[in-house]
Amino acid sequence: MESGGECVEHDNPDCAGRWRRDGGAWRCSGCGAAYPLTPGVARATIRENACGLLLARLTAEGRAAIEGE
DSSP: OOTTSOOOOOSSTTOOOOEEEETTEEEETTTOOEEEOOHHHHHHHHHHHHHHHHHHHHHHHHHHHHHHO
């Protein structure tokens, strides 16, 4: 667990799924890992999704830069 809050982990470390609210849990769209609907888990899923979006954007920008060379 990270200091100052909860963390969420995927069942598969290579999973690139997004966390979504699914009924009574936060569930990964890729691997299906699930966590309870608590404020701490909600903050962790928001952080994880934001990092995933940033990584996807940087990957796309890097790919475009490499292909443009």
